[in-house]
């Protein structure tokens with residue numbers, strides 16, 4: 001029997017993030033193939049909502065079904081237990097992705113070699129940086145023509161604002177792609193463009209050995225030698241502790257579609273990526289090896305079946321051992337609860353589990369007790385931090401269109417907000433409810449779900465807002481004065497915190513200048 005420390009040490013819980021189309025789904029699938037979690041390619045469905053399908057409800061329903069199945073994919077690889085947490089592909093659900101990133105211990109970023117760092121990747125990296133999450137970069141699609149690898153490294157460094165260190169290096173690309181030199185393992189990996197074949201690699205410690213010419217020809221051999229020399233000159237030695245602090249990203253090159261460079265990535269990943277780390281709660285830091293169980297809800301998935309308003313709350317285990325049928329405290333409402341059918345996610349199946357360890361995700365069937373950010377413990381009063389809301393990008397007034405269904409509408413809005421679908425602000429001046437989202441698609445989802453799950457009808461009315469800022473001040477009088485002066489633009493969020501709704505960047509800047517005693521925050525946790 002493994003001890004709890006051994007169980008913790010072997011766990012690697014991470015997310016793969018990328019701009020849509022860079023190859024996240026393809027890479028996930030290849031990793032699952034290595035872990036034996038699936039046996040054929042094509043088994044992992046892309047959880048993308050195609051850009052054209054914004055109003056295609058069948059697509060969204062299908063999507064929601066798929067994303068429960070692929071929300072967490074656990075598998076064993078050698079001595080390691082790996083949990084991949086899936087993130088929604090569509091950028092309108094970015095908030096979901098931010099929250100998932102609070103439950104991982106590290107991240108793999110996939111970048112398209114031709115497109116380089118794209119918008120979505122940049123944003124997600126900001127969240128990783130806030131939390132010092134260690135990241136590894138996989139530069140994908142080397143089988144196509146892409147940017148010069150040195151230029152790409154410069155771009156990664158500048159755009160992601162992190163030090164980089166290549167641990168593998170491509171030998172040509174596109175039609176002339178011959179493979180990569182694995183700097184980390186000192187081996188030469190030659191490319192065979194056939195899918196699903198794990199490429200053999202040759203140990204090659206001495207790059208000056210003339211055998212290199214035999215493998216890749218003299219032009220590519222001398223280019224590789226000079227590239228490696230340059231790398232050694234320009235980039236510092238790879239240092240695992242810099243990576244673990246989130247200051248340095250090792251970079252790998254390959255082609256997910258051709259299964260090339262993926263095993264090298266995985267082998268290095270399991271060695272260097274962190275096992276579950278201590279987690280900060282309001283009260284104290286919680287260490288994974290502590291005896292008592294604790295965990296937090298980072299995602300809630302509602303069932304599409306309107307007859308059973310059941311959800312699955314996804315809990316990340318932070319410390320101790322989670323046990324089926326044990327009594328755990330739901331800290332927010334102070335009640336003890338038992339879970340008779342917690343779900344584990346191995347491969348792509350869900351099954352009931354008896355126990356789970358730090359780093360694992362358990363799915364708890366729920367009928368509305370949980371909201372995002374809730375803490376569960378063996379009895380201690382703990383509140384895990386780190387699930388901030390970000391200022392939404394789009395705002396609309398939500399209006400009831402069926403006065404007979406006001407109760408249903410309010411209940412629906414409350415529950416959808418608890419699930420984290422969007423953010424609710426109540427304007428203190430006129431009492432109207434404002435919903436803030438990251439993208440248009442969320443408004444459509446809310447309207448659809450209110451109707452189908454709660455029987456409530458609503459319409460949207462425009463409001464022109466730029467940002468929602470959470471405000472505070474050490475000076476109570478200054479705060480009151482600000483709220484009085486800006487009373488038309490003051491709102492409360494769901495937790496009753498003060499929020500200033502700025503209608504333009506100019507207004508916000510003016511407010512910051514005119515009220516130096518007020519602190520303006522763009523996330524709800526500060």
Ligand code: G4P
Nearest residue numbers: 018020021022023024025026046140141144255256257258
């Ligand atoms: P995503 O989850 O990040 O959005 O990307 P996904 O894996 O769905 O990949 C996006 C497209 O890029 C897919 O093509 C996929 O086959 C392709 N792709 C992934 N890795 C590589 C690679 O290493 N080389 C090349 N050349 N292409 C790659 P698609 O045509 O959009 O979809 P499909 O019909 O092939 O599934």
